[in-house]
Amino acid sequence: MHQTVETPTVEKGKAASSRDGETGRKPGLFWYLILGIYFGIVLTKSEAISWFRIQEMFRFQGIHMYGMIAGALAVAALSVAIIKKRRARTIYGEEIYIPPKEMGKGFRYGVGGIIFGLGWALLGACPGPIFALIGNGVLVMFVALASAVVGTWVYGYLRPRLPH
Amino acid sequence: MLDFLSQPWPWYIAGPLIGLVVPALLFLGGKQFGVSANLRHLCAATIPGPVEFFKYDWKKSGLWNLTFVLGVVIGGFIAHTLLFNPDPIAISEATKADLTGLGLTDLNGLVPKEVFSWSGLLTLPGFVLIVGGGFLVGFGSRYAGGCTSGHAISGLADLQLPSLIAVVGFFIGGIIATFVLLPLIF
Structure with missing residues (x-):
């Protein structure tokens, strides 16, 4: 079985984990909440959450x-290039490491991507x-979310038997 | 000011604003932007069952990300209330014609209400789009190791070949669903 990039980093240091929050300075969850709020506002006002916009995209009509x-990619790519070149650190002085995604046979990316x-x-x-x-x-999206969680669970269950 | 912000934001403003989330998360805590990982964290938190893939400390590796998506819900609510815009989405005339051709009559709002509503859920198209689409999004994103944020934005920004393959896959799947499945479903 292939272990891949998405394995959470926690698994390598289970023993030392429980008190981890007290050993080094970390950003409070509050800041992630703020960033999420920002992302949610931009997603909404950009209409990227609209089923209609996704249809327009897949029909190549706009x-x-x-x-x-x-635009998102350009800003993100430029930022990542600068962060890597300057070996920038987090605001708490920790190294920033972006793990490469494991290619393997590449099967999972093609087939998983199509699915x-x-x-x-x-779903749009x-x-x-x-x-x-x-x-x-749009509260019916709670059903879509639940279904997506089930889909993720089924993947996890079948994972040892699926080609990656 | 609020009136101005309530207008739809053009793509050349909104795109770069979304891109900024990537360096913001890296500078804040060295975190990778990727929303679908939360679906795995939700499995680990609620119904891990006997599955090895869900046996990890989700609080330690995922609490930041779950907090982030809680913010996304709140951000959506703020945009919907403070920055609400009642106008229909300005999609192209060609798209409107195609969707009308599928049988959709109401193109107002963010989503077609005749499908994405509680009453729509009980129809065959609604059930397939919401439950079937949701399942495929969850299964596919984990199989591919990421979704739009993880592959199309963070992964491609880091020039990762696997992400390029995944994004090509996203579009192959999307085109099949749009041109083959949707006409069968409606």
Whole structure:
């Protein structure tokens, strides 16, 4: 079985884990909440959470989603390049390490990607927008979220038998 | 000010603003931007069962991310209340024509209400799109090791080849669902 990038880092240091929060300075959860609120507002106002916009994208009938993804990618790529080049540290002085994704046979990325894409077009929302839509009062998205959790669980259950 | 912010934000503003989440999370705690990991954390927190994949300390590795998506829900609520815009989404005329051709009559709001509502859930198209689509999003994102945020934004930003393969897969799947499955479902 292939262990991959998404294995949480916690697994390598289980023994020393329980008091970890007291050993080094870490950002409070509050700041992640603020960043999430920011992301939720931008996702909503950009209309990236709209089923209609996702349809327009997959039908290649508008630039909106492509321009947005390209703009996000440009800023993110430039930031990551600078962070790596300068060996920047977090605001608490810790090293920033971005683990490379394991290629393996690459099967999981192609097939998993296609399965995800099918769901993305049907639901008109990827995981971030599912949460943002719930905030927007589209409460039936709780059902989509529950179904996505079940889908994740089924993947976890079948994982040892699936080709990666 | 609020009136101005309530207008739809153009892609050339919103795109870079989304991109900023990547360095913000790295500078804050060295964290990787990726929303779908939370679906795994939710499994680990609620129904890990006998599955090895869900046996890890989700609080230690995922509490920051679960807090982040709680923020996304709140952010959606703030945008929906303080910055609400009642106008229909300005999708292209061609898309409107295609969706009308599928049989959708109400193109107002963020999502087609005849499908994405409690009454819509009880129809065949609604059930397939919400429950089927949700399942595939959850299964596929974990199989692929990430979703739009993890692969199309963070992964590609770090020039990772696996992420490029995944994103090509996203679009192959999306095109199949749009042009083959949707006409069958509606």
